[in-house]
Amino acid sequence: MDLSKFKISIIFLLxxxxxxxxxxxxxxxxxxxxxxxxDPNGAAAGSMSFADNMFQSTFLMSxxxxxxxxxxxxxxxxxxxxxIVAAVASLENNASAxxxxxxxxxxxxxxxxxxxxxxxxAIGGSFDAYVITVDEATDEIKVTPYNSGVATLPPGxxxxxxxxxxTDGNPLYxxxxxxxxxxxxxxxxMIRDGYPAxxxxxxxxxxxxxxxxxxxxxGGVNLVSGISTGDMFTPKDMNETGYPMNEEYSKVCDxxxxxxxxxxxxGYDTCPVCGGSLRIVYAYEALGSALTVSPNSVSVSVYxxxxxxxxxxxxxxxxxxxxxxxxxxxxxxxxxxxxxxxGILMGVDHVEPKDINVKQGSKAVGxxxxxxxxxxxxxxxxxxxxxxxxxxxxxxxxxxGIILILLVVFRSRLLKSFQNR
Amino acid sequence: MFIKIRRDTxxxxxxxxxxxxxxxxxxxVAYASxxxxxxxxxxxxxxxxxxxxxxxxxxxxxxMQAGFRDGSVIYGDILKTSKREVSLQDAIQxxxxxxxxxxxxxxxxxxxxxxxxxxxxxxxxxxxTVIEDFSxxxxxxxxxx
Numbered sequence: 001m002d003l004s005k006f007k008i009s010i011i012f013l014l015x016x017x018x019x020x021x022x023x024x025x026x027x028x029x030x031x032x033x034x035x036x037x038x039d040p041n042g043a044a045a046g047s048m049s050f051a052d053n054m055f056q057s058t059f060l061m062s063x064x065x066x067x068x069x070x071x072x073x074x075x076x077x078x079x080x081x082x083x084i085v086a087a088v089a090s091l092e093n094n095a096s097a098x099x100x101x102x103x104x105x106x107x108x109x110x111x112x113x114x115x116x117x118x119x120x121x122a123i124g125g126s127f128d129a130y131v132i133t134v135d136e137a138t139d140e141i142k143v144t145p146y147n148s149g150v151a152t153l154p155p156g157x158x159x160x161x162x163x164x165x166x167t168d169g170n171p172l173y174x175x176x177x178x179x180x181x182x183x184x185x186x187x188x189x190m191i192r193d194g195y196p197a198x199x200x201x202x203x204x205x206x207x208x209x210x211x212x213x214x215x216x217x218x219g220g221v222n223l224v225s226g227i228s229t230g231d232m233f234t235p236k237d238m239n240e241t242g243y244p245m246n247e248e249y250s251k252v253c254d255x256x257x258x259x260x261x262x263x264x265x266x267g268y269d270t271c272p273v274c275g276g277s278l279r280i281v282y283a284y285e286a287l288g289s290a291l292t293v294s295p296n297s298v299s300v301s302v303y304x305x306x307x308x309x310x311x312x313x314x315x316x317x318x319x320x321x322x323x324x325x326x327x328x329x330x331x332x333x334x335x336x337x338x339x340x341x342x343g344i345l346m347g348v349d350h351v352e353p354k355d356i357n358v359k360q361g362s363k364a365v366g367x368x369x370x371x372x373x374x375x376x377x378x379x380x381x382x383x384x385x386x387x388x389x390x391x392x393x394x395x396x397x398x399x400x401g402i403i404l405i406l407l408v409v410f411r412s413r414l415l416k417s418f419q420n421r
Numbered sequence: 422m423f424i425k426i427r428r429d430t431x432x433x434x435x436x437x438x439x440x441x442x443x444x445x446x447x448x449x450v451a452y453a454s455x456x457x458x459x460x461x462x463x464x465x466x467x468x469x470x471x472x473x474x475x476x477x478x479x480x481x482x483x484x485m486q487a488g489f490r491d492g493s494v495i496y497g498d499i500l501k502t503s504k505r506e507v508s509l510q511d512a513i514q515x516x517x518x519x520x521x522x523x524x525x526x527x528x529x530x531x532x533x534x535x536x537x538x539x540x541x542x543x544x545x546x547x548x549x550t551v552i553e554d555f556s557x558x559x560x561x562x563x564x565x566x
Contacts, residue, residue: 055527056476064473081528081560088474088532089556230476231526238527304546306466306491370544371465380454387455390447397444404437408430 026050026167026176027214028070028113029204030121031160031187031197032153037066037224040293041196043117045070046205046220048233050167054218054242055234057084063226067091067116069100072163073126075109083107083125087114097122102150113161116223120155123163127151128176130184133159134191141188143181160187160200164208172213179212198222202288209246209284217242217283222291225299229290233283249283297363298322304369307347314345318365327360329353336367346377461494461501465545472523472551475532480523480549484538487516489547495540513538520549532558 026049034042045068047058060069069087071080087100097119104112104125115121123129123146131151133142136158144151153159164180166173183204190200201220209215217233219242233243243249252259253271259281260268271278281289300315317339318332325331330353339345349370357366372379383390407414467484469477488502489512495501500512507515520536535552 053527057525057528057530060474060525062473078560081530085530085532085555085558085560089554089558092555228476230478234527303468304466304544369465371463373463378453381450383450383454385454387451390451390454394444394447394449394451397447398441399444401437401440401444404433404440408433408437411430 026072026163026165027205027208027212027218028072028111028123028163029160029187029201029208030068030070030113030115030153031191031200031204032115032117032121033158033191033195033197033200034224035117035120035156035158037117039196040225040295041198041222041291043115043223044197044201044220044291045113045115045223046201046218046287047072048205048209048214048218048242048245049216050170050214050241051216052239052241053235054216056219056228056230057081059219059221059228060084060088061221061223061226061228062088062091065092065116066223066226067097067114067119068221068223070113071111073104073109073111075107079107080110083110083112087112091119096120097155098124098150098152101125101152105150111163113163115153115161118155120157121153121159121161122150123152123161124150127163128165128180129161129163130180131159131161132184132188132191133157134188139192141185141192143184143188145181158191160184160191162187162204164212164214166212167214170213172211175212176214179208182211183207196292198291198293199288201291202284205245205287206282206284209244215244215246217245217287220287220291222293225291225293227291227293229287232290233287243283245283245287247283248280249286250281251278252281253278296323299362299364301364301366302369303366305348305371307371310345310348310369313339314367317344318367322365327358327365329356329358332356332358332365332367340379343378347372349379461496462542462545464489464491464493464495464547467547467549470548470550471553472533473553474555475523475525475551475553479526480520480533480551483519483523484516484547484549487519488512489516489538489540495542495545509540509542513540516547516549520551523551529560530558 028047030045032043047070058071069084071084083104086103091100097114100114101112101122101124104110109126111125111127113123128147129151131144131153153161162184164176166176187200187204219229219233221228235242248262250259250261251265253276255276256274258271258273298319300318302311302314317335321332321335333351333353333356337350340350349372355368467481469480472480488500493502498509500507500509516538517536521533523533524531532553532555533551534554534557537550539548
């Protein structure tokens with residue numbers, strides 16, 4: 001009798017545990033290496049987990065206000081979403097990071113990590129975190145553990161916050177405590193050594209994914225430049241895991257820049273273009289390179305046409321033109337027009353300097369295209385003769401040619417019939 | 422030679438062949454140099470403004486669902502898509518509704534409170550301006566995850 005009651009209570013406990021662990025982003029990292037916002041890679045954040053459903057809601061970024069909301073915890077999805085919405089709303093109203101993070105404690109089981117280059121960072125709700133600070137003058141690294149209330153990285157301070165817990169069912173369960181500490185120390189050392197935040201985030205996520213098994217993306221954001229990995233690593237469907245951050249993501253050739261993603265990459269050992277050896281890019285490295293902005297890169301926006309490949313090719317052309325001639329609208333326009341004439345850019349009309357919007361201060365170039373009608377691939381030719389005349393001429397010539405062939409084929413018969421007459 | 426053919430026949434055949442090729446070429450040049458527009462104005466692109474946290478791609482694909490996608494053509498006040506013909510006004514209304522349904526990926530959060538869709542009838546450019554407001558989000562009690 002007692003035994004069966006015991007069994008039933010065990011089953012209920014199991015069901016309870018299963019429903020508890022439905023959503024749990026178990027690794028949240030935010031790193032600020034340049035609180036002034038000058039370095040385009042100076043602030044980064046990311047989330048990943050062993051659990052399902054690591055969609056972009058676990059690493060939401062505001063490009064305009066430069067803040068990020070990382071979330072997680074064991075609560076139900078609805079309370080978690082409620083807490084995210086409340087935190088975003090308060091941050092949009094210029095709340096401090098600490099007060100936005102403290103919202104999490106009023107939702108059962110939720111956790112929020114918020115921050116930005118100018119507002120610092122904070123973690124609230126249910127967490128096990130280390131706050132890492134690096135003193136700019138003395139290069140002293142401080143790593144402090146917190147697990148309740150609200151832990152903050154004050155505004156203007158170089159540092160990071162890392163939260164890590166193991167999800168139930170993870171084969172590496174129990175490693176979280178040591179990995180959290182070691183990763184925190186490594187983050188501190190890299191901040192001290194002057195690495196940009198995006199690089200540190202990529203390395204830290206690689207270390208966490210390898211050592212603690214909380215590896216499914218998720219993704220990350222570059223707060224200063226407003227870049228998100230978007231759905232690069234997030235799951236495709238509900239109740240699935242995302243891309244494992246410690247596994248191969250693509251192969252690239254360092255000599256010629258050719259690259260291919262997995263699983264297609266498995267078939268390639270050498271570069272099919274130049275025959276060089278291929279380098280394997282792991283997912284956490286891909287995250288780092290997707291978020292990292294090189295100092296001479298230009299953000300290019302393309303308007304007026306959604307044709308495939310147009311935006312990426314335009315970006316290449318504009319970057320080359322900017323590095324050669326600087327931020328000069330007419331030089332960029334002539335470079336683009338050369339691309340159109342050479343057939344590199346298809347389906348758009350020539351641009352004029354007024355179609356190029358250059359903002360040197362924010363390293364941004366906008367290109368406004370005019371799409372060509374129909375299936376045309378290149379702009380109309382500028383000929384002195386009217387198109388209609390040419391059209392008629394061409395048709396007459398074709399007709400004359402065909403008649404000539406007919407005459408030749410039936411030549412002997414035609415000649416005979418004339419002679420007979 | 423298997424076929425008995427006179428030399429002048431061959432020359433005339435060659436001449437005819439060249440005439441046809443030149444004729445076709447000239448017709449192509451006529452097409453390439455003509456700048457007349459086709460009847461309708463094709464949808465050339467969607468510009469999304471005003472969004473911050475909701476990804477641009479989400480809003481763009483929702484507006485495409487309303488008919489403003491590659492392959493759709495505007496004839497005056499009519500939008501002809503690959504599936505049906507609708508009046509441009511109706512399509513704009515639908516696009517505004519669909520833009521408001523844009524969610525944060527993987528969730529049911531719909532933070533877009535207002536959307537305005539403008540269509541340039543000359544260039545085919547669709548401009549979507551949205552207002553994002555997280556303080557007025559209402560959450561349905563749907564299960565997620």
